[in-house]
Amino acid sequence: MLEYAEPIVKLIDELKRLPGVGGKSAQRIAFHLLRTEPAQIERLVGAIQEVRDKIVLCSICNNITDVDPCRYCTSAARDRSVILVVEEPHNLVTVEKTREYRGLYHVLHGALSPLRGVGPDDIRIRGLLERLRSDEVKEVILATNPNTEGEATANYVSRLVRPLGVKVTRIGMGVPVGSDLEYADEVTMHKSLQNRTEM
Amino acid sequence: MPLHNAQAFVLRTYKLAEADKICVLMTRQSGKLRGVAYGARKLKSRFGSCLEPFTEISLTYFEKDGRELVSISNAEIVRSHYAQAADSVVAGAAMSYVSDLCCEFLPDHEPSDPVYRLLTATLDAFGEGRDVNALVRYFEVWMLKLAGFYPDLRSCAGCGEPAAPGADVWISADGAPRCASCSSGRSLRATPAIRETIARILAKPPATFAESAPPGDQLDRLSELALLIIRHALERDLKSFALFNRLRRETETPGTHLENFE
Known part of the structure; x- marks a missing residue:
């Protein structure tokens, strides 16, 4: 990665830490960000900061929320x-x-x-x-x-x-809706029979 | 990219990316290997419940030279232990510990038919509703023995003298058995009854051993001995060991699981 300027290498390294992002994807995102309007970058940075600063766990149900207790618990x-x-x-x-x-x-x-x-x-x-x-x-x-x-x-x-x-x-x-019984394995089928309902 | 067929046990799984799974498998033909099952976590995945831990499967996979992970192409259930693991928290924890022992003590890509047969027989005995604690102790002794870590308690590692039939044997922290005169006196004691239990384990299949399992305190001594050997071999504890013992005690003493949250 030394062929890139140090800030780009740093950005790629940070992006690689994200789940599901490998080296190639990190590189692609980094170069996309380089070509992006500064205002859009500001919005992205702001959104990440806002999540970090405002999101907490609801003290009642442990859901992620920006107001404690969350809207489900107070509704x-x-x-x-x-x-x-x-x-x-x-x-x-x-x-x-x-x-x-x-x-x-x-x-x-x-x-x-x-x-x-x-x-x-x-x-x-x-x-x-x-x-x-x-x-x-x-x-x-x-x-x-x-x-x-x-x-x-x-x-x-x-x-x-x-x-x-x-x-x-x-x-x-x-069995999931839209699937074919032919492809159901025995454990799934067993559960389906156990959980059958009267019609 | 050669295609392989094998019979295998799913030992454990990890989430990968959005909907994929990494599976640690113990195959009969190629030993322990790791593979990726693409899309295995999707609701309509073609793998269904095949890749749940402790399931015995008929497996088809691709292997590329120089790649650690194989690519799982197809899997079909040979025998599922999902119901036992799911219906009883203690049996599930016991199976996890058994699976953990396999993961830790089996080298990669080295087939071991005795371990495969041991795992098959032990999981089958779980399915028959045998004493879970006795089966776990049985598996521990055999697994550590097959991995070459279980001490031979018939003679002293210090002086080489054979152990007298009615005498205690002392197991030091390095897992070596010693007679009373060679031991420092701070070691773990293996009484003649414990040695007799170990001899029974090595002579009988798991279901037969569990059918007439020794008393709980003897099984606890066996567990302490296994813990000592595991610590010496891995230089750390297995998390599943502690969790299995905790959940087992909670079940044996009804009410304690609720007290833990008060």
Whole structure:
């Protein structure tokens, strides 16, 4: 990388640290930025700074927000008797896109993973249990990812929540819409049969 | 770019880029290798649940000279252990620890049929609902033995004298067994009962051993011995070891998991 001027090398090195950005992509972005209008660069730098300065975790649900508590936790229109538990803040956006769910959220910021050394103390379970101590919450929906770690986390959380007298449910799992049954593997098919509904 | 077919266990996976996965695989034919499965994290991925940890798969992959990562082209489930790992937190943690031991103690690209058969038999025994703790201790002893780290407790490493049948053997921090006179007295004690348990592990299949598992305190001593050897071999602890033991104790003592959050 010595063939470039030092500031460009520095920029490429910084861009390479971003997830999913390799050496070639970093170089392409760096040269794109070199050709970009100064005003646009200012807007980009400003946006990054604003995220760093204003974004915090909601003190109730751990969602990322610029106002604490977040708009979901303070909204009077939301159903306060249901909490949907997700692994990451972007999972919450996926649920919101459905416009079906009107309850509250809780973000764990991870999933149990013995292989990565992520234990129960490393994800935000404690806050969820504190929220359940009030009689307001009647149901907890576990919407962790449909993989080994997500299932183990859902199991662990359900073991903690059930003794508190709150109904615990898990999102349905099975074949994705628009796919062909021919391509479903046995684990997915097994889950589909387990979670079948009466028509 | 040669195409290979192999039977393999998925040991662990990492997220890569937007929707890809890096998988650590233990193949029967080529030993441990790492591969990329493009698009494996997409909802409609052709891999489906094939690349979930602890799944035995029939694998097709491309290998390029000089590249560490192979490219996973196709995978089909031979046997899935997803349900056991997902339905019980303790079994999931146990399988993670077993998988961690394979990742740490198996060299890359060196096939080991005994380890493959050991992993198959152990995971099958998990599926049959056998004592999880006994199975983990069984796997530890065999894995460390096959990797060449488990001490031979039949003779003293100091004086070379064979261990007397009713006498204790002392395991020093470097994993070497010593008789009472050669040991410094600060080592880990392997009683005749522990040596008998180890002999049973080495003589029986995992399901049979777990069926008539020794008492918990003996399994705990075996676990301490394994910890000592792992520390000596890797110069660090395995995170999955501590997490498995914690989750196991929480399950054995109902109510403790809630107390931990109070």
